[in-house]
Structures are given as C-alpha cells and as structure tokens.
Amino acid sequence: MLKKSLALLLMLILAVALVACGGDQDTTEDAGGTDETTDDTGGEETTDEGDAAAEDDGGKVEIFSWWTGAGEEDALLALIDLFKEQHPDIEVENAAVAGGAGTNAKAVLAARMQGNDPPSTFQVHGGAELNESWVAADLMQPMNDFYEENELMDKFPEELIDLVSKDGNIYSVPVNIHRGNVMFYNKVIFEENGIEEPTTLDEFVDVLAQLQDAGVTPLALGDKEAWTATQIFENLLLATLGADDYKALWNGEVGFDDDRVREAAEHFKTILGYVNEDHASRNWQDASQLVGEGEAAMTNMGDWAKGYFSNDLNLAVNEDYGYFAFPGTTEDFMVVTDTFGLPKGIENTETVKEFLKVLASVEGQDTFNTLKGSIPARVDADKSKYDEYGTDAMEDFQNNNLTPSLAHGSAAAEGFLTKVNQEVNIFVTQQDVDQFIEKLQAAGEM
Numbered sequence: 001m002l003k004k005s006l007a008l009l010l011m012l013i014l015a016v017a018l019v020a021c022g023g024d025q026d027t028t029e030d031a032g033g034t035d036e037t038t039d040d041t042g043g044e045e046t047t048d049e050g051d052a053a054a055e056d057d058g059g060k061v062e063i064f065s066w067w068t069g070a071g072e073e074d075a076l077l078a079l080i081d082l083f084k085e086q087h088p089d090i091e092v093e094n095a096a097v098a099g100g101a102g103t104n105a106k107a108v109l110a111a112r113m114q115g116n117d118p119p120s121t122f123q124v125h126g127g128a129e130l131n132e133s134w135v136a137a138d139l140m141q142p143m144n145d146f147y148e149e150n151e152l153m154d155k156f157p158e159e160l161i162d163l164v165s166k167d168g169n170i171y172s173v174p175v176n177i178h179r180g181n182v183m184f185y186n187k188v189i190f191e192e193n194g195i196e197e198p199t200t201l202d203e204f205v206d207v208l209a210q211l212q213d214a215g216v217t218p219l220a221l222g223d224k225e226a227w228t229a230t231q232i233f234e235n236l237l238l239a240t241l242g243a244d245d246y247k248a249l250w251n252g253e254v255g256f257d258d259d260r261v262r263e264a265a266e267h268f269k270t271i272l273g274y275v276n277e278d279h280a281s282r283n284w285q286d287a288s289q290l291v292g293e294g295e296a297a298m299t300n301m302g303d304w305a306k307g308y309f310s311n312d313l314n315l316a317v318n319e320d321y322g323y324f325a326f327p328g329t330t331e332d333f334m335v336v337t338d339t340f341g342l343p344k345g346i347e348n349t350e351t352v353k354e355f356l357k358v359l360a361s362v363e364g365q366d367t368f369n370t371l372k373g374s375i376p377a378r379v380d381a382d383k384s385k386y387d388e389y390g391t392d393a394m395e396d397f398q399n400n401n402l403t404p405s406l407a408h409g410s411a412a413a414e415g416f417l418t419k420v421n422q423e424v425n426i427f428v429t430q431q432d433v434d435q436f437i438e439k440l441q442a443a444g445e446m
C-alpha cells in the first residue's frame with residue numbers, strides 16, 4: 001500500500017517536473033517543416049509526454065486530421081498547446097496523416113471507421129463529406145446538447161450550422177472558414193510587368209498571355225494530387241454558371257450537359273496552357289513556393305496558402321504577395337470549412353468534448369485561425385487579431401454569395417468527388433473537352 005502511494009507520488013512529481021521543464025513541447029518543435037506532406041502516409045505522431053498525468057484521470061484524445069505540412073501544422077499544434085494548457089491531465093495524440101485536402105487521410109479514416117476503430121475526433125468538411133458519408137452511415141453522435149450546453153447555437157453563422165446538420169441534428173463543430181476561390185500572386189512580378197488584378201475570365205486569359213510573352217511562368221500548379229486542378233475547375237464552373245446555378249449543379253437542377261459547363265471546360269483547357277511544366281510532380285506547397293520565390297506569377301489556392309506564405313516563407317501580405325478573387329467570382333465566396341465531431345463508439349466522449357469546447361471557444365478559434373489563413377467560424381471572434389487578409393476575408397464572407405466547394409467535400413458526395421478528381425487528372429493530360437463532359441455527366445448520373 002505504502003509502496004503504491006510512493007510510486008504514485010513519484011509519478012506525480014515526474015509529471016509536474018516534465019510540464020515545468022516544458023516537457024509538453026514535443027508536438028510544437030518541428031512545426032512548419034516543408035516537405036513532409038508527401039511521403040509519410042499513415043504516419044502517426046504521438047505525444048509521449050505526460051503519460052503519468054494521463055493515467056491520472058484525464059484519458060486521451062486522439063485528433064485525426066491531415067494537417068502535417070507546411071502552412072497547416074502550426075495552427076493545429078497551437079490549438080493542441082492551448083488545450084494542454086487548459087487540460088494538462090488529458091493526453092493528446094496527434095494522429096495526422098499527410099496529404100493535402102485529405103488525399104490519404106480520408107482513406108485511412110474510412111478504413112478505421114469501417115473497422116470500428118474511430119479516432120476520438122476527426123477533421124471533416126461540413127456538407128456532403130460529413131453528412132453523406134459518416135452521418136448517413138449512422139456513425140456520428142448528434143451534438144445538439146453540446147451546442148445548447150455551451151451556448152453555441154448563435155455563435156456560428158446559420159449557413160455553417162446547416163452544413164454540419166442533417167435531419168434536424170447537428171453533428172460537428174466548425175473550427176474555421178477557408179476560402180477556395182482565391183488567387184495569390186507575386187507583387188514584384190505584377191509590378192514589373194505593369195499588370196492589374198484581373199476580375200473577369202477574359203482579363204485573366206489576357207494577363208496569362210502577357211506574362212507568358214514576357215517570359216514569366218504565368219500560373220503555378222501542383223497537381224501531383226488532382227484536387228488542386230479540380231479546384232481550378234470548380235472556380236471556373238462558379239465563374240461561368242454564377243452562384244445560383246453553380247449550386248443547382250449539385251442538386252441536379254442544372255446538368256453537366258449545360259453549355260456553361262462546357263464553357264468552363266474550354267477555359268480550363270486554355271488556362272492549362274499557362275502552367276509550369278513540372279506541375280504533375282509538385283504539391284500545393286511546392287506550387288505556392290514558385291509564386292513566393294518569384295518563379296511564377298500566380299496560383300489559385302484556398303487561403304491555407306496564406307498561412308504558408310506568411311508563416312513558412314515569411315512573406316508579408318500586400319507587400320510580397322497579393323490576392324484577389326478568382327476571376328469571374330469576385331462576388332462569391334467558395335466556402336471550405338473544417339469541422340470536428342464525435343464518432344459513435346468512442347469510449348471517452350466526455351473527455352473528447354473538452355477538446356471540442358476549446359476548439360469551439362473564441363480563444364481556440366483565434367489561436368488556430370490566425371495561423372491557418374482561414375477566418376474563425378465563430379461570429380464573435382476577436383477581429384483585431386487578424387491581418388488585412390483575414391479582415392478582408394471576413395468582410396467578403398459577410399457580403400458575398402456563399403457557395404460550397406466540390407474539391408473540399410461540401411458540395412457532393414465523396415464517391416462523386418473521387419470520380420471528378422480522376423477525370424480532371426485525365427483531362428489535364430489529354431485536354432479532350434468532349435470526353436471530359438461525357439465523363440462528368442456519367443459520374444453525375446451514378
């Protein structure tokens with residue numbers, strides 16, 4: 001008995017000493033690595049500190065995401081640190097799987113969910129990805145009580161609550177709002193070539209040609225993972241269809257045989273004539289890097305690239321790099337929202353809720369989003385903490401037409417997205433508009 005108490009006391013002292021010496025820094029130290037996003041599929045990073053403390057009573061929260069890479073990991077680690085400050089007795093396992101837009105993580109997650117081995121909580125886009133995959137399969141716990149208890153019902157925009165709800169129940173908590181229809185550009189290149197930010201597709205094509213003539217790579221693309229090209233195509237669909245009909249595409253009211261879908265595909269083909277030759281061997285960070293380092297003029301990327309430019313390349317917004325809405329979509333905001341929910345079958349729901357409370361809090365959202373490039377999902381976050389890009393994005397979110405992203409899971413079910421990514425990948429090489437349209441139609445009819 002005495003031995004046991006002594007052992008417990010020793011463990012406690014050790015845990016306190018570890019925390020005091022900064023023993024909880026493991027998860028933050030290698031934040032911002034540049035090249036890890038492609039090759040450690042399935043790798044899990046586990047924090048090994050605090051075992052003694054965890055055994056106390058706090059349990060463990062396993063956080064599953066795909067935020068391992070440059071421009072993304074920093075934000076997650078800062079949120080984890082904040083959580084640990086508030087709950088030193090709860091162990092955190094950062095189970096991130098590398099690969100932009102969840103290229104690999106989604107497959108790992110699916111295998112785990114099907115094998116009754118869900119993580120405590122996982123990154124999932126609001127909309128179809130959440131509702132048609134996991135909620136429809138009855139694998140998520142409703143979170144209405146969580147929202148009521150934590151007075152969250154009026155803290156998120158209604159549109160977001162809708163995206164994370166199905167049949168009257170709420171199933172996850174949004175941590176952010178990213179914008180998918182952003183063009184980032186190198187300020188020096190634009191200035192040297194006397195280029196103004198294009199607002200229409202015609203102006204865009206003129207600018208691409210002008211840059212090409214000047215010997216500059218006009219558009220950086222890294223479609224080693226096909227979603228980056230799908231993202232360009234969805235922005236073109238938004239530009240040619242307009243917000244209402246773009247949305248109608250996802251409920252079948254507008255078909256893929258519409259002339260404006262063809263128009264988007266024709267533009268896609270034109271634009272692909274202006275990308276870097278090595279696009280197929282780069283990922284989104286590598287492509288953004290070309291812009292940051294002055295080797296290409298522009299890139300279309302969700303504003304996680306803003307986190308990458310600012311945090312990883314140390315570039316200043318509106319000095320080194322600028323941004324504008326994807327041409328033809330200046331009145332629209334392509335919504336990409338990362339959310340976290342509670343899978344059924346986890347043992348420590350109450351502990352996991354503690355993490356979700358921090359993620360849902362003003363402090364949690366501001367800690368995360370000031371690093372991630374996104375804006376907070378909460379309506380009452382502290383705007384003064386965000387830079388010019390962030391406050392601009394907040395304003396646009398308020399005033400623009402909100403449209404769900406296909407490439408980032410909100411607009412259509414995962415099976416359809418997988419097909420579109422495959423067809424986009426083929427289109428990038430073959431550039432056969434007729435075949436592309438046919439395949440999109442076929443995918444839509446399935």
Ligand code: BGC
Binds near residue numbers: 066099101178304
């Ligand atoms: C996610 C972002 C992430 C991006 C690149 C998107 O699908 O919503 O949080 O930064 O993919 O990995």
